[in-house]
Amino acid sequence: MSVLPFPSFLDDVKEKGLKRAALEGVNEVTERITSGMNVQDIREALRGEAASRKPNPRLQPHADGFWLHMRPSYFHRSVTGIYPTFRLGWLSTYFVFFETITGILLMVWYTPSPEIAYGNMLAIMSEVPLGQFMRDLHRLGAEAMVIIVFLHMLRTFFTGSYKKPRQFTWFTGFILLFCTMFLSFSGYLLPWDQLALWAVTIGISMIEAAPPEIVGTNLNLLLRGGPDIGANGLLRWYLLHVLAVPALLFIFTGVHYYKVIIHGHSLPPKQENIGEDTAKRVPLDKRVYFIPDVLTSEIMWIAVTTLILVVLCVWFFHAPLEAHADNQATPLGTTAPWYFLWLQGGLKLGDKIFWGIIFPTLVMVFLAVMPYLDVTKSRRFAHRRFAFTVCFLLLSALVAMSYMGLAEFGVKTSADSEIIHAMLMEPAHNHMGVLRPIPYEQLTPGQFTTEQFAHEGADQAEAVAAFNTMLQESGDAELFRQYMEVNQHLPLPSINFIPVPADAPELAAGLQELGHEIAGVPNELPNATGTIIVTQVQEGLKRVDVVIVWDEVLIENGNPVLDAEGNPVMVLDEEGNPVRRINGQYMYIHENSQYFPAPGA
Amino acid sequence: MNLQRLLFERIDHRILVGTVSFLAIMVLVGWVAINEGARMTAFEQQYLARSIERGAALFASNCSPCHATDGRGNLGRAPALNSPYLFGHNFLAEVDAQIEALEIERGVAGTNGDTTRVGEIDTELLSLQAERDGLIAEMAPAIALGFNPDEYSRLSSLGWGSTLNDFVFSTLYSGRPVSESYWPQPMVAWAAETGGSLRTDQLQDITNFILNWGRGDDWTIEDLNAVRQFPIYPVQPTGGDTSGEPVIGADTELAVIMENLDPLTGDPQNGQTLYNSATYACFGCHGAGAGVAPPVEGTWTRVQEERLADPLFADYTGEAYLAESIIHPNAFAAPGNWSGIMPENFGDRMTYQQLADIIAYLQTQDQPIE
Numbered sequence: 001m002s003v004l005p006f007p008s009f010l011d012d013v014k015e016k017g018l019k020r021a022a023l024e025g026v027n028e029v030t031e032r033i034t035s036g037m038n039v040q041d042i043r044e045a046l047r048g049e050a051a052s053r054k055p056n057p058r059l060q061p062h063a064d065g066f067w068l069h070m071r072p073s074y075f076h077r078s079v080t081g082i083y084p085t086f087r088l089g090w091l092s093t094y095f096v097f098f099e100t101i102t103g104i105l106l107m108v109w110y111t112p113s114p115e116i117a118y119g120n121m122l123a124i125m126s127e128v129p130l131g132q133f134m135r136d137l138h139r140l141g142a143e144a145m146v147i148i149v150f151l152h153m154l155r156t157f158f159t160g161s162y163k164k165p166r167q168f169t170w171f172t173g174f175i176l177l178f179c180t181m182f183l184s185f186s187g188y189l190l191p192w193d194q195l196a197l198w199a200v201t202i203g204i205s206m207i208e209a210a211p212p213e214i215v216g217t218n219l220n221l222l223l224r225g226g227p228d229i230g231a232n233g234l235l236r237w238y239l240l241h242v243l244a245v246p247a248l249l250f251i252f253t254g255v256h257y258y259k260v261i262i263h264g265h266s267l268p269p270k271q272e273n274i275g276e277d278t279a280k281r282v283p284l285d286k287r288v289y290f291i292p293d294v295l296t297s298e299i300m301w302i303a304v305t306t307l308i309l310v311v312l313c314v315w316f317f318h319a320p321l322e323a324h325a326d327n328q329a330t331p332l333g334t335t336a337p338w339y340f341l342w343l344q345g346g347l348k349l350g351d352k353i354f355w356g357i358i359f360p361t362l363v364m365v366f367l368a369v370m371p372y373l374d375v376t377k378s379r380r381f382a383h384r385r386f387a388f389t390v391c392f393l394l395l396s397a398l399v400a401m402s403y404m405g406l407a408e409f410g411v412k413t414s415a416d417s418e419i420i421h422a423m424l425m426e427p428a429h430n431h432m433g434v435l436r437p438i439p440y441e442q443l444t445p446g447q448f449t450t451e452q453f454a455h456e457g458a459d460q461a462e463a464v465a466a467f468n469t470m471l472q473e474s475g476d477a478e479l480f481r482q483y484m485e486v487n488q489h490l491p492l493p494s495i496n497f498i499p500v501p502a503d504a505p506e507l508a509a510g511l512q513e514l515g516h517e518i519a520g521v522p523n524e525l526p527n528a529t530g531t532i533i534v535t536q537v538q539e540g541l542k543r544v545d546v547v548i549v550w551d552e553v554l555i556e557n558g559n560p561v562l563d564a565e566g567n568p569v570m571v572l573d574e575e576g577n578p579v580r581r582i583n584g585q586y587m588y589i590h591e592n593s594q595y596f597p598a599p600g601a
Numbered sequence: 602m603n604l605q606r607l608l609f610e611r612i613d614h615r616i617l618v619g620t621v622s623f624l625a626i627m628v629l630v631g632w633v634a635i636n637e638g639a640r641m642t643a644f645e646q647q648y649l650a651r652s653i654e655r656g657a658a659l660f661a662s663n664c665s666p667c668h669a670t671d672g673r674g675n676l677g678r679a680p681a682l683n684s685p686y687l688f689g690h691n692f693l694a695e696v697d698a699q700i701e702a703l704e705i706e707r708g709v710a711g712t713n714g715d716t717t718r719v720g721e722i723d724t725e726l727l728s729l730q731a732e733r734d735g736l737i738a739e740m741a742p743a744i745a746l747g748f749n750p751d752e753y754s755r756l757s758s759l760g761w762g763s764t765l766n767d768f769v770f771s772t773l774y775s776g777r778p779v780s781e782s783y784w785p786q787p788m789v790a791w792a793a794e795t796g797g798s799l800r801t802d803q804l805q806d807i808t809n810f811i812l813n814w815g816r817g818d819d820w821t822i823e824d825l826n827a828v829r830q831f832p833i834y835p836v837q838p839t840g841g842d843t844s845g846e847p848v849i850g851a852d853t854e855l856a857v858i859m860e861n862l863d864p865l866t867g868d869p870q871n872g873q874t875l876y877n878s879a880t881y882a883c884f885g886c887h888g889a890g891a892g893v894a895p896p897v898e899g900t901w902t903r904v905q906e907e908r909l910a911d912p913l914f915a916d917y918t919g920e921a922y923l924a925e926s927i928i929h930p931n932a933f934a935a936p937g938n939w940s941g942i943m944p945e946n947f948g949d950r951m952t953y954q955q956l957a958d959i960i961a962y963l964q965t966q967d968q969p970i971e
Contacts, residue, residue, distance in 0.1 A: 048612040118802065126644045129637045133630075296615045303622035310629050323655070324802050488661040490670050537657060538813050588657040590650035594643075 035068075036060020037291075045292040058291040072261060074287040075294055076279065079265040084159045087301050088152035089260070092176075094302045095145035096253055099183075102138035103242065110190065112238035114231050117192035118324045125321065132318070139319035140309055142184045146339050149180045157391060160379030161266040165277065167371035169259040172252050174368045179249040181339055186241040188337060189234060195428060197229060197325035198334040200237070204229070206343065206356040228327050269379035322428050331428060332421050333407030342397075345404030348411075412558030415524035416548045416583040419517045423510070423546045424587045427595065433587065435510045435532070435544055436595040442504040443534050443542050443589060449497045450515035450530040453508075464499050467529070471495060476549055479582045480531075483547060487586065490535050490543075497531070507532070518548065523560040523568045525550040527578070540591045547584030649809060656810025659803055663791070672814055673829050677878070678786060680832035682811050685820040687832075688765065689754030692740070692822060696733045700726060742826040747833045755832060765815075770808045774801070779944075849956060851948035855925050861953050862924065867961025875959055881947065883959075894943065895935055900966040908935070923960045927951075 003010040012021040031038040037045070041057040044050070051058055062073040079085060109128055110120050124131035153173060156162055162170035189200045208220035225232025264279030272278055288294060322331075336344045346355035366373075374387055381388070403409060413421075424433040451467040452460045471477040477495045484492060500508040514530040528550035537543045553568040554561040560568045570578050589595075609615045661670065669675050672683030681687070691697075703722050710718040737750050744750065752758050761768050776790030776797070791797035792804060799807075816824070849858060876883045876897070887897045895903070904919045913933070914922055925932055928951075930943035 046612070046616065115801070122648060126641050126648065129641075130630075130634060132640070132644070133633050292612055296612055296619065297609075300609070300615045300619035300622070303619040303626070307622040307626050307629075310626050314629055314633060324800065326800075488665045488670050538653075538810075539816070541653060541657060541810075541813060543657070586658075588654040590653050592646050592650035593654060594647045594650070 034061055035065030036063075046296075048292070058289060061291065068290070070257070070261065071290055072264075073291075074282065074289045075265060076267060076282045077286045077288050078267050078271055079279075080288045080294060080297070084155070084161075084268045085265065086151070086155055087298075088148055088155055090298055090301060091305060092145065092149050092152050093253065093257070094305065095141055095148060096249060098141050098306075099138060099145060100246065102134050102141060105134050106138055107242060112190070112235050114192055114234055114325070117190065117234065121191045121193070121321055133313060135319045136313040136317060137309060139187075140313055140317050142187060143338075144309065145180055146184050149177050150339075153177055158381075158388075159266065160269055160384065162371040162374075163377070163379055164371075164375070166259070166263050166266065169256060169263065170371045171368055172256040172259060174364075175252050176249065176256060177367075178364070179245050179252065183241060183245050183249065185337055185340065186237050186245065189229070189237045190241065191321055192234065192325045193320075193322040194325055194329075194331055195320060195322045197327070198331060199336055201229060202334060202336055202344070203340065206347070206352075209352040209356045211353055211357070266379075269381065272379070274380070274383075275377040320428070320430070323426060332413060332417070332425070333411070333429075335405060335407055335429065338402070341402040341405030343401075343405070345401035345406075345409070348404055348409065414555070414558075415521040416550065416581075419514070419521075419525075419530070419548065420546050420583065420585045422517060423514055424544070424585055426587075432595060434513050435546070436587070436589070438506045438510055440542070440589060440591040440593075442507045443544060444501050444504050444507065445534045445536050445542065446501075447492070447495070447497045448500050448507070448511055448532045448534075450511055450518060451497075452499050453512050453515050461499050464497050468495075468497050471497075474580075476529075476580060479549060479580060480547065483582050483584050487545070487584065489533075489545070489586075490537065492533075492535070507534075514546065523562065524553065524555075526553060526568055526570070527551045537588065542589050543586055544589060545584050545586040547582060549580060549582045551578040552581045652806045652809045653813050655803070656806035656808070656813075659799070659807050660810050663799070664807065667788075669829065672811070673827050674831075676829050677884075678830065679788070680830050681828040682769075683814040683824075684828045684831070685816075685825050686748065686753065686828070687755045688815050688820065689756055690816075690818070690820040691753040692736055692820075692825070693733060693750055693753070696729055696736065700729050700733070703729070736822070739822045740825055743828060743831070746828065746831055748825070748828075748831050766808055766812060769811050770804055773799075773804045773807060846952040846954070849928060849948045849951055849953060851928065851946055853928065853948060855921060855929065858924050858928060858953075858956075859921050862920070862957055862960075865954055865957040867957035867959070867964075869958070869961040869965050872958035872960070872962025873965075875955055876962055881951075881959075894938060897963070897966055899968045899970050900963045902967050902970055903935075905967075906970070919964070920960055923963055924956060927956065927959065 002008065003014060009021065009025060012024065015021075016024070027038045027040075030042070034042070037057045037060060041051065041053070044052055045058060059073050061068040062071065063069070106124065109124050109131065111117060121135075124135055128134075156170065156173065185200075185203065189196045204220060204223050207223060208216045210216040210219055221227075223233070223236065224230075225234075225236050263277075266277070266279050335341060343356070343360055346359055349355055376384070376387075378384065422433065423435050425436075426432065427436070449464060449467050451463050455463060471480070480495050483489075500511060511530075511532055514532065518525055518528045518530050525548065528548055531545075531547045531549075533545040533547065535543050535545075552571040554571055563569055573579050609618060660668075660672075667675060667679035668682055669679075672681060674681030674684070685692070703726055707719055707722040707726070710722065737744070740748065740750055755761075756765060756768060759768075772788070774790065774792040775795055777788040779787045789797060791799045793800055849861075875881055884897070887894050887900075900923075901919065904922050908914055908922055909917060909919065917925075928948040930945055930947075
């Protein structure tokens with residue numbers, strides 16, 4: 001007789017006692033959740049023992065469960081090692097989910113509007129517990145995903161796994177690579193800082209070059225949402241980033257994985273006869289079952305990967321956040337994200353239409369259809385010398401062009417501006433001005449000159465005194481006064497340079513660095529002196545001016561014109577005297593600003 | 602090669618590595634979480650510091666031409682921001698509190714008939730009053746500029762009901778119009794939304810920079826005396842008034858004005874001084890680049906060649922036109938200019954000789970019109 005008017009757990013308790021009834025209940029629930037494996041089966045699997053009952057319960061979840069029905073129940077022993085897959089495909093998949101989860105968390109605090117997006121970033125950094133951590137993980141994960149997906153493609157190329165019948169798998173993989181890069185890039189715009197605005201502006205202006213003009217102009221307008229990126233543009237990029245491209249990515253991840261399962265994981269090339277594909281015919285003795293071997297391996301890999309990301313985000317990496325986006329102020333040395341540097345490098349080679357549109361399109365089309373062009377049967381390394389050569393040539397070109405994309409290459413800014421920039425620049429691209437990290441106390445108010453260190457072994461105080469005398473005699477002092485006036489400087493009692501005090505070694509080092517930089521370009525900046533002028537503006541706020549004075553030389557195409565003896569040609573005034581030039585910039589430093597040198601700098 | 606297969610050949614090793622990694626992740630995330638409070642505070646502090654830095658740069662290029670690089674203001678042009686008056690510091694607070702307490706005590710003692718105590722208190726009050734007078738005497742330079750020691754706070758003078766941050770920010774955001782009886786120069790609205798050139802986050806940067814001048818209780822009377830202009834109608838620090846002579850009167854009719862002007866000879870030199878003085882501050886609106894009103898340069902040429910050609914002014918002389926423009930500025934606005942901007946109170950502040958001098962100065966402004 002049942003306790004309740006229907007059979008229930010209580011009946012079991014009555015019949016078997018509480019302990020046994022409870023255990024059996026747990027067992028039953030476990031078996032339902034795993035679609036076929038009870039507690040004992042799981043225990044055996046995790047112990048590495050053989051299954052004790054038949055039919056093999058470890059195959060049941062593949063047959064009955066949703067999640068594992070899309071995973072094969074066994075793999076060929078040869079594809080479960082590090083080589084040939086390096087687990088790159090699995091990790092790419094993991095990053096799709098990793099980025100989705102961290103991204104959704106960030107979306108909670110984000111509004112795609114130029115008025116508040118940047119304020120949202122500040123709120124994420126200052127008011128949301130773990131907000132900065134989530135942002136760091138999302139950003140680092142994005143960069144890692146680009147690398148891993150790219151390496152996955154390279155691996156597939158080297159093992160020849162794109163060959164028949166897997167051509168279409170490669171093609172969907174190419175689309176996934178494209179989606180990954182676009183997602184990573186479109187995420188750049190969302191913080192609405194200077195880095196965001198200018199990286200994306202560069203990217204879009206490349207598209208603007210697309211011929212014919214009507215296409216380029218309209219594509220440009222579509223992507224910017226107007227002549228400049230503003231509210232419309234931000235909203236569009238936001239929707240692309242969180243909706244359109246992820247949807248594409250998820251669909252193609254599905255197609256890609258489906259194709260992988262349909263054709264099986266290709267074996268290492270030398271294990272098959274040329275032209276054969278035995279991936280789907282796995283002999284019994286070569287089978288490695290998904291449960292437990294591959295499953296534990298996969299979980300271990302993502303745990304280790306996540307740990308690496310977490311460690312990096314705790315100690316070594318913080319997602320950059322630069323100053324608020326400003327259409328009016330182009331930062332010096334803006335570059336595309338590192339994975340698009342090759343494009344920027346190409347643009348420096350010449351024609352915008354060819355290098356910005358035609359060349360990348362050709363590269364992409366070539367990558368997409370490569371399996372249909374390379375129809376040779378052999379997957380063995382020795383038989384694919386030509387393909388490998390082409391691949392290495394392309395990789396070398398990629399590296400070389402990426403180097404050329406750096407701001408250091410081929411962009412000519414006047415030497416004085418460049419030196420001042422190197423001294424003062426705001427933190428960007430993991431760099432900052434040499435003078436910024438100097439401790440606040442060491443920024444002693446005063447006027448300092450590189451002449452102090454100009455002559456090794458000479459008395460430094462004397463050198464500075466001599467400089468003061470020279471200033472008054474040559475009229476350079478007047479230049480300084482004018483500079484001060486034009487640049488809204490607090491009135492200085494007098495132009496009087498002093499040696500750097502002994503308790504400010506980092507300021508002295510900064511001054512020396514300025515001297516070295518100037519000495520490094522004697523042809524551009526002859527008879528030059530660099531000065532650092534520190535003034536107290538408010539309590540806890542100082543102003544640091546870096547001012548360079550030099551004799552003007554003739555410059556053509558960004559390079560100084562040299563005479564027969566290799567000396568620069570000076571610009572002379574009507575009386576035949578060299579023309580003195582002055583250039584300076586300033587920054588303000590607050591005692592709580594905490595500019596730290598980049599790790600490893 | 603054990604490492605070759607699955608990275609770790611044995612399943613228990615894989616489980617161990619995975620479990621340890623997972624626990625390490627949890628420990629690290631927990632560690633980050635514990636430190637979040639401190640980190641967020643540090644970030645806020647750092648962000649405010651950098652905001653002040655940016656504000657300083659914006660202030661230097663946008664605000665310092667009028668408010669001066671040190672924020673002490675410019676006489677006749679813009680008021681001081683680096684000023685105890687803006688921050689509402691009362692230098693008399695301490696002594697006033699003591700006086701008040703003693704007066705209450707004196708009342709109580711008086712009611713109780715304790716005459717000895719009343720006598721003591723009166724002596725103390727005398728010395729406190731002397732101390733108070735001494736403090737006020739120290740403020741003489743500020744008082745000469747129109748500062749009133751009893752009206753020590755800008756915000757309470759205005760009846761501003763919110764914070765200083767909001768006051769500075771909203772002034773930046775909306776600007777400030779010319780006020781007829783109060784301040785002769787407008788401040789433009791700086792926010793992009795109100796037609797200016799700065800984003801609101803930049804306005805907040807500037808506000809943070811200005812608030813960083815605050816010293817709490819550490820303001821000194823030297824700070825007060827260093828102020829070059831208080832946010833009140835510009836006062837010439839050393840006299841510069843009408844020295845007892847009768848003023849014209851804002852309501853005096855033009856015919857009467859012209860009759861009284863007739864026997865006087867204007868001194869263009871003195872007229873120029875008056876024009877550029879803080880008392881009248883004509884240059885504030887008519888100076889080169891002020892952009893608020895017709896520039897002083899070429900005034901006489903324009904009057905002669907353009908205004909008098911207008912049938913409206915058929916029976917005017919150039920002098921009469923200028924006199925009317927100064928004393929009754931809103932009788933007529935030259936094309937392209939707004940009526941109602943120029944204060945109508947010059948007549949109450951100006952003697953006939955001063956008007957004659959200014960007209961004489963304006964007659965020297967006969968540069969050709971471009």
